[in-house]
Amino acid sequence: MKKKTSAPRLLGDSQLAQIDAWWRAANYLSVGQIYLLDNPLLREPLLPDHIKPRLLGHWGTTPGLNFIYAHLNRAIMQRDLDTIYVMGPGHGGPGPVAASWLEGTYTETYPDITQDADGMRRLFRQFSFPGGIPSHVAPETPGSIHEGGELGYALSHAYGAAFDNPDLIVAAVVGDGEAETGPLAASWQSNKFVDPARDGTVLPILHLNGYKIANPTVLARITPEELDHLLRGYGHTPFYVEGDDPTQMHHDFARALDACLDAIHEIKARARDGDVRRPLWPMIVLRSPKGWTGPKVVDGKKVEGSWRSHQVPFTQAREDDEHRAILEEWMRSYRPEELFDSDGAPIEAIATLHPDGDRRMSANPHSNGGILLRGLRMPDFRDHAVAVSSPGTTTGESTRVLGGLLRDVMLANMENFRVFAPDENNSNRLDAVLEATDRAWNAATVADDDHLAVDGRVMEILSEHTLQGWLEGYLLTGRHGFFSCYEGFIHIVDSMFNQHAKWLTTTNRIPWRRPVASLNYLLTSHVWRQDNNGFSHQDPGFIDHVVNKKPDVIRVYLPPDANTLLSVADHCLRSRQYVNVIIAGKQPQLQFLTMEQAIEHCTKGIGIWEWASSDDGQEPDIVMACAGDVPTMETLAAVMILKSHFPDLRIRVVNVVDLMRLKDDRAHPHGLSDQDFDALFTTHAPVVFAYHGYPTLIHRLTYRRANHANLHVHGYQEEGTTTTPFDMCVLNEIDRFHLAINAIDLIPRLRDISGHAREELRNALIRHHVYIREHGQDLPEIREWTWSQDGGGAPLTDDRPR
Template sequence: MARDTGTDAVAGGLETLTREDTAAMERYRRAANYLSAAQIYLCANPLLEEPLRPEHIKDRLLGHWGTAPGINVIYQHLNRLIVKTDASILLVTGPGHGAAANLANMYLEGTLTEYFPELTQDLAGLTRFVTWFSWPDRFPSHLSPLYPGVIHEGGELGYALATAFGAVLDNPDLIVACIVGDGEAETGPTAGAWHSSKFINPATDGAVLPILHLNDFKIANPTIFASMNDDELTALFAGYGYAPRIVSLGGRIDEDLARAMAWAYQDIRALQQRARGGEIVDRPRWPLLILRTPKGWTGPSDIDGIRIEGTFHAHQVPAKDAKKNPKHLRVIESWLRSYRPWELFDAEGRPAEDLRAACPRGDRRMAMNPHADGGAMRRPLVLPSLPDLAVDVTTRGHVVRSNVGQLGLYLRDLLRLNRAAKNFRIMCPDELESNRLGAVLEVTDRQYVWPLPDGTEQTSREGRVMEVLSEHNCQGWLQGYLLTGRHGLFPCYEAFVHIVDGMMNQYAKFLKSSLEVPWRKPISSLNYLLTSEAWRQEHNGYSHQGPGFINNLLTKKGYIYRIYLPPDANTLLVTMERCLQATDSINLIVSGKQPMPQWLTYDEAVDHCRVGASIWRWASMHHGEDPDILFACSGDNLTLESLAAVSILKAEAPEWRVRLVSVTDLLVLGIPQKYPRGLDEAHFQRLFPLGCPVVYNFHGYTAAIKQLLWERPRNDRFDLNGYREEGTTTTPFDMLVQNRCSRYHLVIQAAQKVAARHPERAALAEALIVKYERRLAEHRRYIREKGKDPADITEWKWPGP
């Protein structure tokens, strides 16, 4: 029975099903359910033309049956909606483990045959089709980039809805139907994503039709939503701002669902027509469908006296030992025969004509929607002129700017240049101005549609900035935006980007798989900008000090991602331009927002970023030739300390030969066999000679550098400094002292290594060690008394030219 909480007005004819229509829909659904179950079990005899025998059953039964029938009925009714209206609809399936259902529909509509010519619509092709599911080197059991029409594979539940909303931004003619499983709906990311509808502008964006599929059970437990009655569900989603409508299984499932789909479509178009006609639609309430069906609907009612249909026992593979257990084999045969496949396929194994006629044609098939192949839709950005925005570094280290603040000017111009194209957005968790990117608000607003309190600034219905205090939403929106052919940036506090660790993992896997699919075209890279970084979170304290996102990214394939640690504004600008031009990668840029000394001219920054790591001869002693000791650095604050250490040694030990190497593109440290940007060994040793000790001052956890260096010869010459999980509310310099990354620690380390390598210099080395250990003790006393860093730290300038 359908519960209507919105208008009953519907688009003409959509809601009406004749008896013939109902019979045809029942036939199509039998075919889709049969093919879904057959994929799980069969490797032969796909139309049951002979009695089912053990050799017809796969040795490994994998997949998920429980959610498949619900996906099939949704897919079927969306197909009908498309056929009746010619709407452009893309399907995002949150319960991606129900892939057998999606594949069944793709096979019936002919999409799979176009992408996989071996899957012909005949008996031979049908045999291959059922066999390939969960088969080595063929079809995985989850949705995957291998399948057409997929922009979200649902491997880790919770991210489908945000991805769907990202896909419709700036896509005014697109509707994304998003199936949300009731187990998935329990997740935090989904809970936050329901609010995404408040950001969608019906005048300029497309629409998302959420379809909450309630089949009551997860793997082994009831879902929370299963315990809620219709009134509670209606109140919940009305409170979120939707117009919900509930459809429950009954004798009139097709009639009720057809009316609900028609109502939802009419409401979407009515909202859009009003807004596009110039009306300000206050609090637009988008439709939302809730579909109740039993878990494993139409499957075995019971096996061995245990109830299956309508329980968690239907979640994965009922009768999993059917190959060896004759009783279970009979259950499976009886179940499969209940769909009467001989009525649905002809003698040659072709789907009946009426089944194919029920499907949309061409790119109106959901799996063929052009937006699902974002690479084909992608257009390059128009990029600002970097030299016009570069910092004029006339005296090294004496010009002080916010690196990220300078980047804000670049992004402002980028938004202005691409205003008409509407293909670039910034997704940020309420931190745009906090992270010194406020210049973009000179040319755009934040987008938000619902009414806001007085005092709200620079927020309107049309903006290129999406801000919400949900990193999950920002990540999901950006994924949907990129995968449908656009560009974007995700700025975030460094410590809290970990909230999307799981989402990044899943996206990296999606990206790797996509690169192995020949028909998928390159998409824009996912660009993270991490600022408010650990070394200048001394004011917020220990909870805000966490640079470990780098380590998580390093677990992925070396060709999937890049990690950049630009030391100043000009290198940050050059790096960002490279990232916005790059495709098929995850780019991580870490840069502080606080005012910092500027080191490189624009031309120097271009050369430095081109190679990723270089000797700064101007910052070295004796021009960096034949070094006794080598300082390496990655990260703006860590570079500052390394330069300060060199300046101390220039004054205290001018005869020592000190080289400074700046590493901006972190992956150049790895071997090229694993990391495409890795330096070949000859180049690596030109920077880091085998016999020279290296003191490496690194922005993050030292395990990241160890991972990159461990296959380099003589890697024991590297002494690594980094964040040691020490911090509190303290002074900026004390953060470096507590983690043993300060200039004083570097001088001490250098002296120890020079003395070990050159015993004739041990006396001076010992004097330096004693002196700077004393300075460290004095620092501790000073900050406790004064509550600030001393002037020789805060006012330090690079002494060289």
Template sequence: QMAGVLEECILEIKRIQHEARSTGIPVRPHWPMIVLRSPKGWTGPKEVDGHKVEGFWRAHQVPLTNVKQNPAHLKMLEDWLRSYKPEELFDEKGRLIPELKLLAPKGHRRMSANPSANGGLLRKALRMPDFKDYALALEGPGKVSAENTPPLGQFLRDIMRSNMHNFRVFGPDENSSNKLDSIYEVSKKTWMAESFVEDADGGELSPFGRVMEMLSEHTLEGWLEGYLLTGRHGFFSTYEAFVHVIDSMFNQHAKWLAMAKAVPWRASVSSLNLLITSTVWRQDHNGFTHQDPGFLDLVVNKSPSVTRIYLPPDVNCLLSVADHCLKSTDNINVIVCDKQKHLQYLDMDSAIKHCIKGISIWEWASNDAGFEPDLVMASAGDIPTKEALAATVLLRENFPTLKIRFINVVDLYKLVPSSEHPHGLSDRDFDSLFTLDKPVIFNFHGYPWLIHRLAYRRNNHKNLHVRGYKEKGSINTPLELAIQNETDRFSLAIDAIDRIPSLQVAGAHVKEKLRNQQIECQNYAYEHGIDRPEDDHWEWPY
């Protein structure tokens, strides 16, 4: 009977496939499904000590406990095991008899050897356009503002165009909101349900669409994991605060990848690429509920062999990082980059070098070349970088002889010792960047303690002072939110004055001035609901 049902289903599947392929008309067929109901604990004891076991919840527990002490239970266990008639299945040496061995299918027909269950065997590398073609041309660092995600959208569009059979883009109904909507020029949102005339105007729906959208982060994550594990490629973008919906799925996928890497016959699969955008610092009208950069704190708990975190500060860095991630295998790549208009820092050539190094001194923002710096100003993330640069300018304007080294971090794992993560900097490299004894102010995108968690073993950790989001916020202007969390230019400059020995006392007047400016910004934002244009449109002045 089972064989008959299977045959029937396979014929029905073939009929559906044939019809779809020969007519080209997209329909949502009712795929056949076999429901096999078998009693839980089937063949085991029906009852133990008068309590029902087979076909009941007790069969989920240990059905016979205490067989060593209870001869009646031991007898039941023996009867149960003997009911399989092992003497008919195995020879006198305990080997499976040849007739049964022959029943097993051969090669790829074995369930565990099916290539779709070891998708890396089927995986073909993406055909990739040159990401440099999407570069934003700059007049100089920190002069122009641009939205970070649209060029990535164009890059994804052209990847899609060249890989229409093994690439999909996923998002909880946010590809437009996340400004990746160029993708729709080549493929729409998958939609096979009813549609209306008005959907033709901007709905971007199509039964042939390869963009998976649904306001359900965990459904998308499940689809993407299945897609990758069967040998294909994908890209998932989501709002930062709501990526926590898939925390548990991320954990399990990371565990799975870590174990799969240790199994020699498992072929490499494409990395899971996750763009976290619409970030904490620009939730101008959504407010506190949408402010949560804590996913990274979860990511760093998982195996260093599979986890990667990137915080590209601008368009060109984002393109370079995305190119790298889409070509990589067996990782979970988390990219954090906001979708709004932000200052642009690096031309494409500089961006590539910066992203390959993962961390570097920005020469154009530093004035310590040839000297010992008085201060290291560091940043990771788009908005924190702008404020850190603005703080550097405030300090240089007020203390013209001060030597400041400016460091930006794209690859967050650079901060970890090389013994702990394959991307980690050696102590020698870390020490030369961050010095052994100078104050370091680090402006971070996420919760500040994450930087301490990554860098606590470093020699200069005692001088490392981190600012980041600390769960203070509401419906704020960007600068107001930064001030509340002390990641704004004024707070950073004041922190620096407090930590540079020569300024601790002498800098008091400048501290007063900076604090006054900060108050002016807060009052303006409160009164007008926006930041002062001169702060909002701030540019790198040198």
């Protein structure tokens, strides 16, 4: 049953009056932002010209957000708490803007928005207005780490912020519409990954106001008993506050909040005494009317307490006298003459209901994480180098090598670095990191469990959404992380990546937002090595999704072997304000570059592999280009085939590590100039390009180039099944035989002399097809292929015993 809170009153009369005045002031400022261009203090009757011509914003959730903010301020001041505020209903943007203006932070951040009547007018005018600020909680809002468009991620962001911040309390408001999303439902499990001694605390506040845009919400319509069972099942002790009478609600919420903070204090004290068992963490359920304190009825239809208050409760205040009268009555109901002095500044009672300096939620350094960011103590990645005596003759597991580097990074940064993976850390060959730390886990364990501990720093839960949210919250509060995932499943977080990339793009234009550590993805178990799982696991399209974003925040790397992967990873872990996407296979593969060569190649991002080329600085007959580990191997094998048949052929091999080098320098900071691009690819030689992903992306990146018409791209064609590794390449025509045939067909002087070679290559494809269906594995000459400088190697026709 519910835990009752409407018992004796907690607040004294003066304290109640102060909190209520602050709340009314915040509500008044919120309504003004949605509706007003001028006359901010209603010193004269409202006229049509005082109203914005386009009314945009969300009122319905805003008074609840303001109510919670006022009470959190009271608690922070009384208890000297370090607290940030994550608003899941982020479209209630007027609220936190109003709060930061009342706290003085907004004026400190934007000096032209002064705390007076003229500043209030500017505050109102800029909201949802050209040249102004968005209608939701955005990077422009002081105190925010949670974008208003990120429905479903409030709790995961909050827990990410709390990890490794032992004294931080993150008040996380979950909207009841948001509570219906899959990401939010999974993120309730985050409390099973918290170390009560070392981590901070998330205080969830489930705000049930009953409606979404046009429909009721599920959690507001189930029985109180069912809701209580659900929340307790999630691992919480809920405290309930419900009603619509402001006075009683103030007392009840204050009691519930104090009970939660007392419980948190006790849990933390026990944990610091050595008891790190998972507690039942407190939470609050606030049930209040949607659009609380707004107009009850407009045009004969219910507004307060209904879905009609979700956005702008009525939209004709400029044109309709009756609507304008309703607006004026609504705003005057907050009694602004009691809240603001003759200059328009908040009265003392309001101006003092917030903590000082960094304790203000709108000024807390954790909400501007770059202020707190410390660079990682980076080991020398060269210590993990794979010995390469000759290109393409030895094998190694590139991501396993990377795991050793990540282990050493973890050992050197046990307070501000974590790795994240959806139950795939070991599968992705990064298990060396478990030599430094365990997996975070604060639920039951049994004897056969592997590397589970309350203080573990490897974050694994089978929810990409939750992991991404944790990582984003961790990064935005000033820490570092690394996220590995199967390539085919990273699309699950497409929308979350979108919002994070947009956040970075926006903060690049906000001087007071300090740079944060980059969001680093490793995509492995990739399309060319998902032959065992089949078609459902094959999708390299995340790259296409990423490159749609602004070039100042995205980077894509395709290291062809272990040493280049080490160099790329070191660079990404040191970087700021980017989303770095690294694609690298986890299976044993040939290694091509020494560490010195890898560093040089990665620094350039693209280059000619002289050791694989035969053009000797002359104009090539063909350029064989590649990006990705498997495409690189198949390209080199095709080059050997061509050399064996046409020894005098002038072949240039170009390998791409940094995909953005293909763009021109006018479109991306990493892009090559036309002169540099032409020096690599020539202006008219045919180019056969083997690419890791969808071929159309390479054409998109290079469409401005002089030689684009001669670019022939091989990549993933949505062909795949459970088959052999090489057959995956054959099905998508990225294999050595198809690449070689394509090259032969593009070189004019081979047209009349290539018949026998083409025939042999076609026969090889047929023999491959027959062999794998009989033996279940690739041909020996495919499995055993290594690079040879002279173009030799295993013959195309092989009569060795099978």
